[in-house]
Amino acid sequence: MTTKPIDLLIYNIGTLLTLQGSNGPRKGAEMSELSPITGGAVAIQGERIFAVGTEEDVRAQIAGMTIIQSIDARGQLVTPGLVDPHTHLVHGGSREHELALKLQGASYLEILAQGGGILSTVRATRTATEFELYQKAKRSLDIMLKYGVTTVESKSGYGLTLEDELKQLRVTQRLHETHPVDLVSTFMGAHMVPEEYKGRSDEYVQLLINEMLPAVKQQGLAEFCDVFCEHGVFSVEQSERILSAARDLGFGLKIHADEIEPMGGANLAGKLGCISAEHLLAASDEGLRSMQQAGVIAVCLPATSFNLRLKNHARARTMIEMELPVALSTDYNPGSSPTESMQLVMTLACLNLEMIPEEVLTAITINAAHAIGRADEIGSLEVGKLADLVMYNANNLAYLPYHFGINHVNTVIKRGNIVVSDGHFFSK
Template sequence: MLQPYSLLFCHAAQVLTLAGGPTDKPLTGAAHADWRIIEHGYVACLGDTIAAVGPMDELDAARIGPDTRVVDASGRVLMPGLVECHTHLVFGGNRADEFQRKLQGESYLDILASGGGILSTVRKTRAAAEEELLQSALHHLDGFRRYGITTLEAKSGYGLDAETELRLLRVAQQAGAQQPVRVVPTFLGAHVPGPEYKGRPADYLAMLAADVLPQLDPAAVPFVDIFCEEGAFSVDDSRHYLQRARELGFGLKIHAEQLHDLGGCLMAAELGAVSVDHCDYLTPEGAAQVAAASQGRTVAVLLPLVPLYLRQEKYAPGRQFIEAGLPVALSTDFNPGSCPSKNLWLALQVACLKMGLTPREALAAVTLNAAWAIGQQANCGSLAPGKRADLLLLGVPDYRELPYWLGENPVEQVVIGGQFV
């Protein structure tokens, strides 16, 4: 006799399964929107795992026991937990004092020259006690959870020296263990050269490769990232660093084509990078090259709130990326400088407005494709038997309302691993 369900959501107006596409690579092309929606459906869980998903007329009532928690989802949407695939979770302080300076016309370079910008955050982060950083990370994770994020990538990158960068990764892991949102750490020591290495980016990367990467366990910190951009690291220096990271067993990521089209995305895809992030200046032709080089396995993580917050006009051409065969994910890029926002729903909405994504494509980009972008596709991102029971109950009856109600948080209930949180 089959075991009774532990949790059952029933009578949902729509169940957004995100299932039905390929299982061996991210959603590409038309598959971004060609996933199954079940009208008047249910999702059943057994412990921390999804046990069954389907229309109500296929529900096995014999598996509803006296201890089954039954939730009536009438008139509402059920969907997978959101996957936040690009954040800079752990940092000291904030840069609210610079916001008005930006509004008054000071450029980022002017602020940087006066000791602000990323250097300000580096100073505050280096000076912060580990417990202070941990409490800040836990505070932010609580905010992410309220938006329905159930899995989150956390980059280092605001220490820019060996000791602090290792501390940031340690804090991210501690924060992941102390609350329900699952945290996937990424090493971004190569954010920009540390202030002690001003004008010597290759020397800084050599220090990271020699002194930090060997101390990291790819099982605990699965990805190494680098910012390939003018003023940060060149394509050639980035290639050599990523090659060394790959030799040590790490998955690869890159910040590239944010401000200039340097070719970093294609270089990283040729090395087998799991994602290329930002991509505002990646052309549709370049996107097709990235897709071909990776056979559709490298995900373009687009960050629409960054140009919005920085008051820039250039947004990644997401519509053309999809048409070029490049899988697309979306993220906030939560950080203290260019996107102090945890609202992934707003990122989804801006992607529809400014990048040309349809509602169904954008939903795939914050769930299944985002899971692929951080190597979590076997665990989360869709509602399918055997996956972790990460679910959201939304206060709307139709998925098309999700990008429509601008800036609103539709989340009514969050389930992570079969538990309400």
Template sequence: MIADIVVKNISQLITLEGENRPRVGKEMMEIGLIENGILAIKDGVIKYVGQGELPSNIQMDNDTQIIDGKGKTVTPGLVDPHTHLVHGGSRENELDMKLKGAKYLDILKAGGGIHSTVKSTKGASFEELYKKAEKSLNTMLEFGMTTVEAKSGYGLDTETELKQLRVAKKLNENHPADIVSTFLGAHAIPTEYKGNVDEFVDIVVNDMMPKVQEEKLADFCDVFCEEGVFTVEQTKKILNAAKKYGMKSKLHADEIEPLGGAELSADVEAISADHLVAASEKGMEMMAEKGVIADLLPGTSFNLGMGKFANARRMIELGVPVALSTDYNPGSCPTENIQFIMTLASLRMKMTPEEVITAVTINSACSIGRQEEIGSIAVGKKADLAIFDSPNISYIIYHFGINHIDKVIKNGQLVVDNGKIINV
């Protein structure tokens, strides 16, 4: 076999070798480190992973692209399982409100927050939403993210929700990065339904969901289960309905108040519960028992000035699989920089570099149901790689606020070189 791409002399090759399942507890420290690593790619697939030299059955010719990994750290392509990629407008006007002490739910009640973005998203054309999302997706790819989850949720009416999901679908078809879509019609309560939330829940279930399913626009369904938004009972109704339409469950859970979202995620056997800043001990125990992935978003806690982060250490001790996300959105966390999130996870949630790498690769891949294809560097998997200009994983976290990516390989193609996108 003649290899298409060979990456050799890799100072630290992080493979995350092992079973294609979420890693828990001490397993999150087992990252499959190979020093002086080498790997070979053919037809978009990883064909060899090892140390030193290639075996005799894998050869190179003049057409083989050879990448020198000396002084570099190579990981699986990073996976972001929680973003609000497609939206209109921005909300920098809320910065002054936050500086004066307004809390997230205060801004929401005043008609800002999600409602402001809903107005902008409704008013934006398909092309405008596409170009804005594409720009952010380019940035994400340059930070090493090769697969990104994208939620709807800024429509709160059927047509705008479908428009968001159609934009994500088109981007997935055209862009090097892969997009996995989530239907989040229950992201907030439209102002006209403030006095009758159950009626809006019925619209989500009986009008939005069938149309999302008809066009096959989403793999997952998410609900914002929070005080002043959707109750545990309403969330359960929506997620149970989603299962009938072939969508797996996710939920924004216990982000601000301990409402019982973590417990609910275990009850409905969700693939993930996200945020969890206020999750109870009982909720975390139930998540561990049912294998629900805790998708933690420290950038949101940082940006909202909450003074409190999700208890990642306790979750790991209890055996809850932990993933990490940017939560990229225009209000509570307007950043595409997953590397900064990795630093926050380490410094503010006390996760080790090994746990962080596990959380942004194999565990995040499991959080969107893509672990058979991505999340680790193994023979037969997609050739999705992040090549960092860094001698080890600790340096990536230690030297924060910059982009350490040198190259990104997606589906066996070099798509980022010297930190910049090529061939898009």
């Protein structure tokens, strides 16, 4: 019997942060307990991790096995591949013209009421071809990968007709099949009431429930359903109707909750048992407690509140103290958060959300993986999990958010393959 070889051995790791040992999303003090390994190594066989730990232990486990390729980490920091659990990746156009409006004092909801914001992107997305949407989204995925992100959640919501929503979702599916980054698809036809349904939002809700959700499910184009529960968008009652219908069809549930005004979206997330609730800047203590009791993950988006120039941010410190699991994301989108950089999010989470670097790393790895239902495969470096990991031009975690505005990534391994080396895409 021939023993399979080790396809890749990474050794001489200065600090190895595995995020091992949690049965569910980390919360409270668990979020800062990383148990770093000094002088670590990771052995990879095929797509999966064969051994991980100190170099001495790993070499003992693979003694006598053929090693196809080795990488000397030269004392660098190594973490799991980063997970971005909330993006609006596939869209047409851009909205740089709104910057002047924001500087003149216009709020997010005021720009939206003037026909800008999401509705502007809807118009651009409807006129774009699938090929154009694919090429634009691929460029963003390339950036994310170079910045250490190996799995991304992608929402629709810029079509707002059945065919245009399906168009976005097909692009996400094609990207998942052709790009090294793994994508998790979310249907968000309830991102906005389209202009043609202005003043008739209940009719649009019925369209979502009766036609869009069943069609998306039948074609297998999305795993989750999300709703923007916000003043002037979808009410709590409308959001509950949509999400309940989605649950009946077998979708996992997500919700944009209490982003601008305290609508009670966090309470609804707890009531329905959503896998995650996003934004939460205006969420009440009662709403957060409802989420905590129901096991809902709080996905905080500090780049969004930063870019919208809001005075308040998500209360991540309060959430952690009440043992509500916190994840972080870019919220990459063309309006409120036009950035693909999870490393920028790390800095903003420290400065504006009062999170420490250890909590931040937990939030963008294992907790983010739980927020998209993938923690059994990604989010930590453990035997049997997918070999998604990142090596940085740094020897400690705190250096990443401290030295901001640059890309610290040296090497990215995705499913056991070197996809980024020395900061550039790797080709054999």
